[in-house]
Amino acid sequence: MELLACFSPVLWDLLQREKSVWALQILVQAYLHMPPENLQQLVLSAEREAAQGFLTLMHFLGQLQVPPSEEQALGRLTALLLQRYPRLTSQLFIDLSPLIPFLAVSDLMRFPPSLLANDSVQQSCREPGDNSLEQGQGLRPIALPRLAAIRDYSPGMRPEQKEALARRLLAPELFGEVPAWPQELLWAVLPLLPHLPLENFLQLSPHQIQALEDSWPAAGLGPGHARHVLRSLVNQSVQDGEEQVRRLGPLACFLSPEELQSLVPLNDPMGPVERGLLECAANGTLSPQGRVAYELLGVLRSSGGAVLSPRELRVWAPLFPQLGLRFLQELSEPQLRAMLPALQGTSVTPAQALLLLERLLPRHGLLQLDSAALLADRRRYREFPWSEQQAQFLWKKMQVPTNLTLRNLQAMGTLAGGMSCEFLQQINSMADFLEVVYMIYQLPTGVRGSLRACIWAELQQRMTMPEPELATLGPELSGLDTKLLLDLPVQLMDRLSNESIMLVIELVRGAPEQLLALTPLHRAALAERALQNLAPKETTVSREVLETLGPLIGFLGIESTRRVPLQILLAHLSQLQGFCLGEPFATELGWLLSQEPILGKPELWSQDEVEQAGRLVFMLPTEAISLIPREALSPETLERLLEKQQIWEQSRVGQLCGGPQLASKKAALVAGVVRPAAEDLPEPVPNCADVRGTFPAAWSATQIAEMELSDFEDCLALFAGDPGLGPEELRAAMGKAKQLWGPPRGFRPEQILQLGRLLIGLGERELQELMLVDWGVLSTLGQIADWSSIQLRVVVSSFLRQSGRHVSHLDFLHLTALGYTLCGLRPEELQHISSWEFSQAALFLGNLHLQCSEEQLEVLAQLLVLPGGFGPVSNWGPEIFTEIGTIAAGIPDLALSALLQEQIQGLTPLAISVIPAPKFAVVFSPTQLSSLTSVQAVAVTPEQMAFLSPEQRRAVAWARHEGKQSPEQQSRSTAWGLQNWSQPCWTLALTICFLGSLL
Numbered sequence: 001m002e003l004l005a006c007f008s009p010v011l012w013d014l015l016q017r018e019k020s021v022w023a024l025q026i027l028v029q030a031y032l033h034m035p036p037e038n039l040q041q042l043v044l045s046a047e048r049e050a051a052q053g054f055l056t057l058m059h060f061l062g063q064l065q066v067p068p069s070e071e072q073a074l075g076r077l078t079a080l081l082l083q084r085y086p087r088l089t090s091q092l093f094i095d096l097s098p099l100i101p102f103l104a105v106s107d108l109m110r111f112p113p114s115l116l117a118n119d120s121v122q123q124s125c126r127e128p129g130d131n132s133l134e135q136g137q138g139l140r141p142i143a144l145p146r147l148a149a150i151r152d153y154s155p156g157m158r159p160e161q162k163e164a165l166a167r168r169l170l171a172p173e174l175f176g177e178v179p180a181w182p183q184e185l186l187w188a189v190l191p192l193l194p195h196l197p198l199e200n201f202l203q204l205s206p207h208q209i210q211a212l213e214d215s216w217p218a219a220g221l222g223p224g225h226a227r228h229v230l231r232s233l234v235n236q237s238v239q240d241g242e243e244q245v246r247r248l249g250p251l252a253c254f255l256s257p258e259e260l261q262s263l264v265p266l267n268d269p270m271g272p273v274e275r276g277l278l279e280c281a282a283n284g285t286l287s288p289q290g291r292v293a294y295e296l297l298g299v300l301r302s303s304g305g306a307v308l309s310p311r312e313l314r315v316w317a318p319l320f321p322q323l324g325l326r327f328l329q330e331l332s333e334p335q336l337r338a339m340l341p342a343l344q345g346t347s348v349t350p351a352q353a354l355l356l357l358e359r360l361l362p363r364h365g366l367l368q369l370d371s372a373a374l375l376a377d378r379r380r381y382r383e384f385p386w387s388e389q390q391a392q393f394l395w396k397k398m399q400v401p402t403n404l405t406l407r408n409l410q411a412m413g414t415l416a417g418g419m420s421c422e423f424l425q426q427i428n429s430m431a432d433f434l435e436v437v438y439m440i441y442q443l444p445t446g447v448r449g450s451l452r453a454c455i456w457a458e459l460q461q462r463m464t465m466p467e468p469e470l471a472t473l474g475p476e477l478s479g480l481d482t483k484l485l486l487d488l489p490v491q492l493m494d495r496l497s498n499e500s501i502m503l504v505i506e507l508v509r510g511a512p513e514q515l516l517a518l519t520p521l522h523r524a525a526l527a528e529r530a531l532q533n534l535a536p537k538e539t540t541v542s543r544e545v546l547e548t549l550g551p552l553i554g555f556l557g558i559e560s561t562r563r564v565p566l567q568i569l570l571a572h573l574s575q576l577q578g579f580c581l582g583e584p585f586a587t588e589l590g591w592l593l594s595q596e597p598i599l600g601k602p603e604l605w606s607q608d609e610v611e612q613a614g615r616l617v618f619m620l621p622t623e624a625i626s627l628i629p630r631e632a633l634s635p636e637t638l639e640r641l642l643e644k645q646q647i648w649e650q651s652r653v654g655q656l657c658g659g660p661q662l663a664s665k666k667a668a669l670v671a672g673v674v675r676p677a678a679e680d681l682p683e684p685v686p687n688c689a690d691v692r693g694t695f696p697a698a699w700s701a702t703q704i705a706e707m708e709l710s711d712f713e714d715c716l717a718l719f720a721g722d723p724g725l726g727p728e729e730l731r732a733a734m735g736k737a738k739q740l741w742g743p744p745r746g747f748r749p750e751q752i753l754q755l756g757r758l759l760i761g762l763g764e765r766e767l768q769e770l771m772l773v774d775w776g777v778l779s780t781l782g783q784i785a786d787w788s789s790i791q792l793r794v795v796v797s798s799f800l801r802q803s804g805r806h807v808s809h810l811d812f813l814h815l816t817a818l819g820y821t822l823c824g825l826r827p828e829e830l831q832h833i834s835s836w837e838f839s840q841a842a843l844f845l846g847n848l849h850l851q852c853s854e855e856q857l858e859v860l861a862q863l864l865v866l867p868g869g870f871g872p873v874s875n876w877g878p879e880i881f882t883e884i885g886t887i888a889a890g891i892p893d894l895a896l897s898a899l900l901q902e903q904i905q906g907l908t909p910l911a912i913s914v915i916p917a918p919k920f921a922v923v924f925s926p927t928q929l930s931s932l933t934s935v936q937a938v939a940v941t942p943e944q945m946a947f948l949s950p951e952q953r954r955a956v957a958w959a960r961h962e963g964k965q966s967p968e969q970q971s972r973s974t975a976w977g978l979q980n981w982s983q984p985c986w987t988l989a990l991t992i993c994f995l996g997s998l999l
Helices: 002-018 021-032 036-044 049-061 068-084 090-102 119-124 145-156 159-169 183-188 190-195 206-211 223-233 241-254 257-263 272-282 291-303 310-314 317-322 325-329 333-343 350-360 371-376 388-398 406-411 413-418 421-425 430-441 449-462 482-486 498-510 512-516 520-534 543-555 566-571 583-593 607-619 635-650 652-657 663-669 688-693 701-705 709-714 716-720 727-741 749-761 764-769 775-782 789-803 812-824 835-845 854-865 878-890 893-897 909-914 917-923 926-930 934-939 942-947 950-960 967-976
Strands: none
Touching (some): 068 090, 159 190, 159 543, 183 190, 183 206, 223 241, 223 607, 241 272, 257 291, 272 291, 272 317, 310 333, 333 350, 413 430, 421 449, 449 934, 498 543, 512 543, 512 652, 520 543, 543 566, 543 583, 607 635, 635 652, 688 709, 716 727, 764 789, 926 950, 934 950
């Protein structure tokens, strides 16, 4: 600091007069590498010359392009500065505004009101009784330079930052209630308006919305916000409807089919309105399964695709999966070829894929890579996303020497993910060990469960080393990986310092997918520990605390959730819709939603309450959903709710989150549409638009049977893809398909592929008549999991009869294609399968929850130990258990009971869950069960737990919680050094040791 104080006047002078780049670089590096305590002392010392120099430096940094490596540090510097000087001049605040995107959300929520608005600004807002906005009169000029600066730099902000700033605008001491916000203020905060909670956005009056009519199309509004804007902007009395739709721009994506047809009828496949809607489908704003998309498909079908040039046809690629085979068969080869590049990332159906293969591409055999050739050219394959078993297998093949350098390991790329536990254990230097661990956690393929367990077990053993060993770590470890920090075992969560847990919270906000990769118990422990740090027990959870928790909110327990005031919870409903919600929180939220301070009784809800709830409506009990009035659930509202839930379920975060099945709740929601209004009225018969606006399983078998054939054909793909259809509905849908195409014996291969799961609705004799010799057809049937045992037998026997093959002649391609239907073979037939061919197919078959009997699984497992398979079970490495997946459930009891820890940790969670409960209790001892990884332990089913002894159950609980002491392990507790957690940093988990100094 002394040197900085000495030289800073010269450097400032160079900066201001000469704009010296080297001087700026010196100062940036000096401040960024200053110890945190010195930096804070510098910022807080307002009287010293260096403090003014800091202000000047920040002024210049605000005008530069900041390197990514320095963004976090600058965010901290900016936060310290704004906290110390809450009454900055407008000009200096504007100069610093480029640094606002680097601020943490928690810092944004602590913005002093004076940073967002001057006193003159607040006083110039509309006073009580001032109705100038309603009367359309001009407003007094309002100087909002600070908010305008935020607006200008908002494109660089993350969504959660914009949400935080938008919520900060709602503070009553700033601008008052939303209906009182003047036009100038709305214009200044326009980029933040889409991030206002929906309940506050709905308070905008029609006059406020119309005042910004030209700005809404570029505002990036979501469905609920957009519908509110459209209610004020859409004027169906305007004669030039096409011009009005054009002015709406992307907002037109949220118009209902009825509104579109009243403004401008859709009839030109290349018209401007139609092309605009297709762009909405391409960017994900418009659902390909929705009613508007259906109207577009009708335009294309009625005009005939043959009239379009290949280039024109390409713009229809977003709706390609919704096009029927009949339409595609009419297209020429040049048209299909022109569409191929645009289909990347599009979920084409198996039938469409087969059609493209038959018409455009030659058939290719499976490329089998030779491991020796692959390893000889490993540089070429170092970025491949190898599965964990492939990486382990190749690691063994490479015979990696123990003295391999870190640089050599890094050169392996994703192949390093197959590293053995023995290799890690032989690394002597703690610095080298940690560097290898960091490298493993940075791999895009993730860390397999057994390797993770090895890492933390090895850290246990190294915790007793002397402090000087840690002092050898250098600055090269400054990039501590967030995945490693979030992956701390559950038992260490309670031991984290307050500073460390705040860092974890910030990392979770920026990496929600990493949070969801943890077990539910791990998520809950982290959420409760974070809340404990932010709001001690018995205290109310404030708005700021909820903002800081971010995605962790959804994993709070019931008691913690009840500490949140209902009004604060109401203000967070829109934010909660984007979070994964654990079962305890979701259940409690469902009850709270119906309380008066939030949305009130569901039977009194209007459309506004439904819009506010959004997909959270599915948190309500089924009985409460059925009470929502029909008038609050218009067709467009229902379609939007179901679409929003589907988008969530199909998103990466939604898939990682999982969650309960919502079939009964979805049925209760749409009951007002699919059921008659009175008992004496007939059931409504749906058309395809009705099905698209709801979902196929919402309609009864009778209603499906009475559909117009053309409507059913248009929605056939939706029926084939709905897993919720029951046996009666499947038979009804199959009956309609037979009306379309005749008896099953005449079905062409592409028609069978298009039917998919509907084939379950066929009878035994009809199944026997299907032509199954085509590999694609066989593969389609093999992917269906819901066959009855009789149907399984019919399918596989029909294939063998039609192909003239014996079971012993089935190669791994046919075994893979048979999939679930393999369980249609009797045990004595399964014995004839080639062990070599079956070992090749095990990778694919082991990912299925096969509906085989215990005797059938035992035969399949026996095939793997025969010559040509993997050999005796005792010689298997963990990668083989991972490779064979669920087939491991058929391994004999004696062999399973002899498995070692490393072998057990190779079992997939699905394989553990399908082991019959009595067998599971017999074969695994408490010691073996305690060696399960946390993910494996969570996979143990309630039925399996019921058969376990008390000691076995304690072992599973110990594994689930990653270290709660079981009797046989209490003697090892000193290895963790738990008695020293309150001591200096070096006695903490080694990764946490470096948080203060490295981050």
